[in-house]
Amino acid sequence: TTLRSQLYYNSRIFINEMFNFIIAKIVELQSKQVPATAIGLFRLFYGLVTLQEIFFLLYFNHLIFDPIPYIDVEFPMIPFFLCLWGVIASFIIFGYRYQFAIISNYIFWIVFVNFTSMQRDFDGGFDSFMTGAGFFLLFMPGDRAFSIDNLRYKISTPFTHYNTYPKPTVSSLAxxxxxxxxxxxxxxxxxxxKLFAEHWRNGLGSxxxxxxxxxxSAIDxxxxxxxxxxxxTIGYTILIFQFTFIFFFSNRRxxxxxxxxxxxxHLGITLSLNIYPFGMGMLTFYILLxxxxWWRAMGKLLTAKQPTLTVFYDKQCPLCNRTVLIFNHFDIFSCIDFKNAQDHAAHYPALAALSHETLLTDLYALDKNNRIYSGVSTYIQILLKMRYLYPLGMILSLPGIRQIAEKKYRAIADSRARISCSSECLVSPKLQDNNLYHQIFECxxxxxxxxxxxxxxxIVIALLVLQLNTTIHYGLIYRLDLAAKNSPISAPIAEASNSLIMLSLTFFGITPHALYLHDHFAGYDHILAITYTDQNGxxxxxxxxxxxxxxxxxxWGRVHSxxxxxxxxPTINNTRLQKFIMKVTAFWGPKIGLNLDNTVFHIKLKKINAPxxxxxxxxxxxFSSPWTTIGTVKWTDKLISFDLPDNINSL
Known part of the structure; x- marks a missing residue:
């Protein structure tokens, strides 16, 4: 009893100290404001990885979602919902209606992973990772940098000059x-x-x-x-890296x-293996590291030392002010300086020949050589000087396109409204920041x-418990074969653990990461391929x-999986193998123009080694090991027949 009391007392002390340590760390990180640059880039690249995966799903739609590709179409609306998801991913990339987009994306990942065949037959760990990343993006200020939403906030108060806005910062907790x-x-x-895998213990995990x-991959x-x-060296470095990352990644040195x-x-994974989506998804997180x-140094290196173009606009024109805010938002290299004509034009002798009324009629610009531009010419120069939009400037200057643009510009410029106003004016209701990050981490x-x-x-402790539950359940109990379910005492605990794993996997992407271990490669001494006989024999x-x-x-990616x-x-199940031979032949046959009823497919086997x-x-x-034909597959009236050995594993 005394021992139990002492253990209980010590555990309480440990838990309290850990809890207080976490609180202190949260307070420290929350109080530290840092640039939002990397958060915006993280959102952008996460959206790109998601979008490429949606394109992949669209291409392999029938292979992944049809019970029998093109023959038994179970989900005919899948392409429509994938296109909707693609629109949402585009919103994330551009940072448009960020909170709505990121919530919708999170729901799409959960629905597609849990209610389609994506997870059952085509998951390699990538889906859970993207779900987990999507969950955290719900609470991250992803709209603070490189986003359309950031621009929307500004143009809702057009008479506030962009110079008055502070550079966006966020809590380092983000x-x-x-x-x-x-x-x-x-x-x-x-x-x-990895510690349970012999090849990893031998330093040969990669x-x-x-x-x-x-x-x-195709790269040798x-x-x-x-x-x-x-x-x-690489193998042991990875082991040390993965064990210590959680403890030392935040150390400045x-x-x-x-x-x-x-x-x-992860660059090595992306280039050398054919699971590139996982590699790219992981790489996006390193933007946050x-x-x-470095971001400040890159900013100084990339931005212009001096503006190459000065643009003068009418400060009493809401449209002109919004135009300035839009151009400034996309002028990421700070090549353009926008000044209101009323207060600044008099300081530029090159503009002395232009009357005050003339300056307010059009958008005027002055380059470093004191050349004056107006109207559409100003727009062309802005695009050219912004560097990355140079092609658009060239297109706008093309004959025909320029004339159309000038006609449209003239119609708008001559009918625009002017208001005697200051930064205090609200031409339209100010856009409110209702994102979860603002409400929770700031308000x-x-x-x-x-x-x-x-x-x-x-919350952090709860997530830690969920991860420990997964790690202990699969990383220790399962690996050590402790047979917890055989005990009447531990059976309910095992069931509860499994339920927690399902919860953590579904909503937070917390899952065992036991990829490419000994239980996968042990006995992996044969691979299969499919050929066919064409009409010429x-x-x-x-x-x-x-x-x-x-x-x-x-x-690659999930099809490879x-x-x-x-x-x-290593131990081929014939029923499972036949299912996927059926799916592959039914998908790729029509893709390359084969008539399934007139085609004989050959199943070939090659012996390999995985030491x-x-x-x-x-x-x-x-690569050089020879192939042997072990059977054939035929389609007849949308039905498939197999002529395969009963036990492929014995070959």
């Missing part, structure tokens, strides 16, 4: 929390699993997948794979080390800082797996 949970938790969980034909990395010392190792790791001073945190810190600390390879055994683009992780495994120890030139040895 940087650290997503990295801590989405990367730190993931890495630590993954490292725990080498082994890169020698397997199904897993490699043999010159790196054939260096044993280099491969083991070590931050750059973790940044470069992480970039190298770039030191703030609520300012009103009730202690309550904010305590509640956020509890010539055997050709289906554009799926090639002669080397590589999965060809675009059959379907074939290499589910259909073809847990280093072997020189293992990739090319696997």
């Amino acid at each position: 940087y650290y929390l997503p990295v801590l949970i989405c990367l730190g938790f993931l890495y630590f969980d993954s490292a725990v699993h 080498w082994l997948p890169s020698t397997q034909p199904y897993y490699v 990395m043999s010159f790196l794979l054939n260096n044993e010392l280099l491969q083991k 070590l931050r750059c080390v973790y940044l470069f190792i992480g970039l190298g790791l 770039v030191p703030f001073s 609520f945190a300012t009103r009730k800082p202690k309550a904010f810190s305590r509640k956020l600390a509890k 010539t055997e050709r390879w289906l554009p799926f797996v090639n002669q080397q055994g590589r999965l060809l683009a675009p059959n 379907m074939w290499a992780n589910i259909a073809v495994t 847990a120890y280093w072997v020189h030139d293992q990739l090319h040895q696997n």
Whole structure:
């Protein structure tokens, strides 16, 4: 009893100290305001990764969602909803109606992952990662930089000059929390699993997948794979990196080390393996790890030292003020200086020949050589001087297009309204910031800082518990084969643990990260491919797996996961294999113009090796291994028949 009391007392002390430590860290990070640059870029690249995945889903729509591609179409509205999702992803990229877009995107990920065949047959861990990232974006100030919403806030008060707006800043919590949970938790969980894999303990964790034909991209990395010392250095570095990331990534001195190792790791995954979406998704998070001073240095390097064009506008014209705000918003290199003609034109001798009334009639501009432009010519010069919009400036200056633009400009300029007003005027209702970040991390945190810190600390601890539950359940109990379910005492605990895992996976993307471990590669000594006989009697390879055994683009990402992780495994299940042979032939046959009823498909097998120890030139040895035809597949009146061995594993 005394021992139990002491343990209980010590555990309470530990929990309280940990809770107080988390609160103190939250208060420290919340009070530190940092540039919003990387948050905006993170949102932009997350949107791009999502959009490319939507294009991928549209292309493979029938393969992924149809029970039998093109023959049994179960979800005919899938393309429509994917297009809607694509619009939402575009909103995220451009930062337009950010809160609505990011909530909609989060719902789309949950619905598509949990209510379609995406997760069951075509998931490789990417979906859970994107769901988790999407959850954190709900509470991140993603509209503070590089966003249309930021512009919308400004043009709702057009008489406020852009120089009066401070540079957008956010709490450093917006940087650290997503990295801590989405990367730190993931890495630590993954490292725990890796310790149980022999090839990872041998330092060959990155080498082994890169020698397997199904897993490699079209880039031949043999010159790196054939260096044993280099491969083991990379393998052990990854283990140390993943175990320690969660503890040291925020350290100022070590931050750059973790940044470069992480970039190298995931850039390597993106280039060398055919799971590029996962690599790109992970790379987006490293935008948040770039030191703030680097962003400031890049800003100084890229922005113009002096404006190359000065534009004069009518400060009493709401349309002119909005135009200035729009151009300034997109002038990311600060090449244009906008000044109101009433207060500043008199200071420029080159404009002395123009009367005050003339200056207010059109939009005038003055370049470094004192050349004067007006009207459409000013717009052309603005686009040209903004560097990245130079092509648009050239297009606008083309004969025909310019004349149309001048006619339209004249009609608008001559009918625009003028108002005697100042920055206090509200031409339209001021756009309110109703985003969750503003409401929680700024309004609520300012009103009730202690309550904010305590509640956020509890949320962080809850997420930590969810991750520990997943890691302990699959990383320790499952790996150590403790057989918890056999005990009447632990069975309810195991059930509760599974329920928590389902919850954390569905809504937060917290899941075991046991990819490419020993239980996947042990016995992975054969791979399959599909060929067909054309009308001339010539055997050709289906554009799926090639002669080397590589999965060809675009059959990467989740399609690779379907074939290499589910259909073809160390122990092939014939029922499962036949299902995916059916899907692949029914999808790619019509894609390349085959008449399924007149085509014979051949199933070919190749023996390969997946050793847990280093072997020189293992990739090319696997590439050059010969193929053997082990069976055929035929379609007749939309029905498929198989002539395959009963036990492929014995071949």
